[in-house]
Amino acid sequence: MNKAITDGIVFMPPAFVNGLDVWSSGDGTPGSDTYAASGSAAFVPADADFGGCLELQKTNATQKLRYMGQTPLLPGCYLQITARIKAVSGPLPSVRIAGWAGGAGDVHVAGLTEQGPAVALTNYGTVVEVSAIVGTGHRDGVDMPWGASALYGHFGLNLEGPNGGVVRVDDIRIEDVTSVFLRDMVGVVDVRDYGARGDGVTDDWAAFEAADNAANGRKVLVPEGTYFLGETTSMNSEIEFEGTVSMPTDKMLLLTKNFDLPTYIAAFGDEALAFRKAFQALINNSDHESLDMGGRKVSVSAPIDMQAAVPNRTSYATRRVIRNGQLDVKDSPAWDTDTFTSQASYDPNDPYKLTNVVNVANIPVGALVQGSGVGREIYVRSKNEGAAEITLSAPLHDAAGTQSFTFVDFKYLLDFKGFSSLQKFGMEDIEFQCNSRCSAIRLAPSGATFSLTNCFVSRPKDRGITSIGTGCQGMLIDGCQFLSAEESLTVPERASIALNANANDIKLRHNRATRFHHFAVLGGDNNMVLGNHFFQGDSVPNGTRSAGLVVIGTYTSSTIAENYVDNCYIEWTNEHDPSPDFTTGFSFSAMSITDNIFLSGEVAPWFSYIVIRPYGSGHFLNGLTVTGNKFRSINGYIDRAERVDTSHAGLDYNRCVHVVFEGNTYHGVSAKSANPxxxxxxxxxxxxxxxxxxxxxxxxxxxxxxxxxxxxxxxxxxxxxxxxxxxxxxxxxxxxxxxxxxxxxxxxxxxxxxxxxxxxx
Incomplete structure (x- = not known):
């Protein structure tokens, strides 16, 4: 890069032979005194060393020599000012390159370094060369970094020291030396050339924006250093980070050309911070629908509050996806579970509320609720501290009155609970490596079509995916692996759950889950559970087994088909019913269990693959299809494949209608049930x-x-x-x-x- 060649800009001042009326003894500004007819300077046409040159007598404490023309100073352009000088007689002075910085409106730009290093003249007749480099950027080798405010300069030299000496000065040269600072003269724009300091304190936002505007298809380079960006910074050019940036939480770095996690990691130098800032940009940048993690493993030492990473958004409804990487949890006390106990009242007529909650401010939104009459997977969806009320994700079946409840706040690798609503958000090809230290994902209280595709949820401490409200509406879980942290425990010792849902229209397809307490707890209607393999056995002879799939609700309108139900069972219950006795409605209805593989080994004889567990009297079967299933018990017979758990109530068999139980095969099962x-x-x-x-x-x-x-x-x-x-x-x-x-x-x-x-x- 050389502006004199590419743009025809004239940097070189005229030779002294052309007259001294453009050479000032002041700052070089219009109206300042010149050396023409000054009596202290004259043109010498035939010096032995210089040819034509200026002979100058020092008469002031600082004798200035400035070219009165405005030498332009362009962003990204570096100029070297060089003078050759020798002492002729009298006291020997020191000499340095100097200038005057001019800004918009021909106003002096104060506070800049306007002179180069001093060189002492020690002998008469010895030619000494002095030089200095001026430019916009604060870079090594730049003597006068003037930033973006200075638009031009009046350049020359200063003589310092005792007066009376006479010197001769060869024609002053001003040359474009930008190429010295550019590793690629065509393809790179350096942010330092536009005023960036990289000291971690100065706000370099304007310099980044200026460099981006000037790039015009070239790459923007961020050299070593720490660059503070005090405002949201949008970079439309390709960018390369050798240094790092810092910025306030509420300000965004929007990278449109290379929007990927590796670039954000290079930008921020911290993997977890980079993930948060990249997510912030994803939610606020219309140019990209997905964030590619680039196969990177991100080490995480504390829960990532996904809404806190995007403080300008409390809800979001445009499709966004994060894909292709790993989140790896490191040991930290930040993952410790918090448990709170508080007294509260429950009225079945207001089934989603706890009232008169003591110390409600202490109870976190998203905490699991435990207590007498509380069903599985009921969470604090929201709270009203002023009214001392908690809104629940589902009703309680037998908790009328006042009692002491326990609230368990698991810690999640990715926590979306701060969003009031999140829709159309997905994650693909990601491993959530929880390392038995935390749970994986907590969904927003409301929203639709969250999706998880081809992901690994590895060794979650308590939960894989938790829905604390209706943020699971239409949730899609496809081709994922859920790997338990409790594989070494016997079934009765396990407590972890791969996922739960409260809303309708869940699709669980072609997933695999190993040795959780439950694979899935589904509390809504119209679900499709297709082609999954979930297994939960152990090696204890005549051992107990837990439910692999728990379906909560009477009218479910759900399909469970082509799954491999391995050493666990399907449980159908109504434990979220605030008035569990049947009075009206459809009761246990609209369930299809078709073409599944059911396998168990070394289980107790009373084990069954399909279990209905009524809460409240009067319930009956009103639309159940069980067809084409393969029931097999190895290493010991079981009594039957299906049963009713009468721990709380039984079924009214006088009211069964529309039950189809046929086309199934039985091996190692004593009762080969069928209807008809x-x-x-x-x-x-x-x-x-x-x-x-x-x-x-x-x-x-x-x-x-x-x-x-x-x-x-x-x-x-x-x-x-x-x-x-x-x-x-x-x-x-x-x-x-x-x-x-x-x-x-x-x-x-x-x-x-x-x-x-x-x-x-």
Missing amino acids: LRLRHSQNTAAQTWVIDPGGELPFGAKARGCDSVMALDALRTGGEAIRYATPYALVQQGAQQDQIHLKWPEALKGTVSVIMRIDK
């Missing part, structure tokens, strides 16, 4: 009443409420072997358990029939 259930009954002794017993194979041990058909498979005979052509009628709900059907014949007969019976009508 087809039985072959052989009556060897003639009798007028035949007792058709299902042998426990009606689903859930329900009652025999219907008989679809009775077909004789051979001749019906009397006790005397006479063949009869007769038709029976059926009495349903017979026997002590009301699970038998009695066939009534016109007379005592014997033979074999095929009977189709069912638990619904």
